[in-house]
Amino acid sequence: MQTGFKNQFNRNTINISNFGMPNYRRMIKFLTQFGRYFLLLKKVFSKPEKPSLYFKQTFRELVYLGVNSIGIIAIISFFMGAVITLQTAYNTENPIYPKYLIGLGCRDSIILEFSSTVAALILAGKVGSNIASEIGTMRVTEQIDAMEIMGVNSASYLILPKIVATILFNPILTLIGIIVGIFGGWIAGTLSGVITSENFIYGIQYAFIPYYIVYSLIKTLFFAFIITSISAFQGYYVDGGSLEVGQASTKAVVFSSVVILLFNVILTQLLLS
């Protein structure tokens, strides 16, 4: 009760002082965080002390962060595919548009944007907050200190397996998203009667550019790294207690989402222009 009250108070005072904080101070704070992020990455990518243990961890994370995300990705992809199909259909009721364009529109939206970027934003919420709170809790309960004192490189042991696991598994999630999303479009389109099955299937094969899938997978690799590393960074440097762990997991989601959107623009310009 007492500490809660105190924290409430502190939070307010921090907000007020932030308000008057000169811009250059904020700039310095930002640059410091930026530097700390790269120093952490350097620690993460140093030579593992026991590779066999890292393999075991990576396998565990593949299940925790990857396999356990299949459900949410499948459900959301299915409904997004369905909605995209219906919306395209209702916006192109004019008879001069050939019907198969509905299938084509569904395919391209799913492959280009949905399966990589939107899925990454959803994973930032699920996986990112999970990583930040797990590592953050380990920090405030001194479990990370306990590792350091044994001489274990805690940053590498905790973060590297997560990065490797998400980089290996998120492309699979992307492919699942593409398949389930297009399937959702087909179901919604044919059940609602806005398009025939033949037209839809013709549409998803029409003028297909395989490179779009490569583009989507490349984006996914970047996004996987962004989500995992930023969330782990937020968790690793938590200072305080459970309140700060909560804040760190919120920050993890917000920052990784913003960086994902930024990289989406940059990568699209580089890969599609």
Place this chain on the structure above:
Amino acid sequence: MIRIVKLNKSFNGKPVLQNISVTFEPGKTNLIIGRSGSGKTVLLKSIVGLHEIDSGEIWYENTLFNKLDFIGKKRIRSEMGMLFQGSALFDSLTVEQNVMFPLDMFSDKTPDEKLERVNFCLNRVDIHDANALFPSELSGGMKKRVAIARAIALNPKYLFCDEPNSGLDPITAILIDALIKELTEEYSMTTIINTHDMNSVMEIGEKIVFISEGVKCWEGNKNEILNSDCDSLNDFVFANSLAKKLRASNK
């Protein structure tokens, strides 16, 4: 032996430890005592290198620890065991895996030998039939004991304990103190214990350092502590009414 020379440590310009010099000897239970917020935890964490110090020297035998790089520190850390204020067991691992963790990381033993060592350590701290439990399923005292087992798994030369018996009932507290003292003598470790519990001080205080507001005020053993002329130490020692009555009856 651990020797500290003129250690200073501050947080954001606010001094927390000032000019602390002290020597801790092997085979003895060395106690750091002081009121809450006096800087005990910061001192212990500075000694093991979890806090970067502002100035001063920390010697482990003949090695200047605070000037070592990561690899050098790692070598000395392989000889350290530490018990944290909140036990700091790994939540996602069972009791057995927790004690196994340092062995997995740093020993080349076979799985059977490691398991044997784990069971030996758990027996030593009187934990039985709990190998498959997770830390959330243990009581506070059991967590401390498992944490001690993990800390001694690699036969450390140096053992650090931050409030090993805070939050425990008086009997369990004394058992844990006695266990640490036994282990210290058995393996001739250099043990440093943080505490503000006068019971522990009188039970196992072979060397006691008293810290008040980040400054070392007094140093001695449990027999000398009742007759010191340091005011803040007397306030600390005779804070409870039982101790006051004892002193009155002695006079």
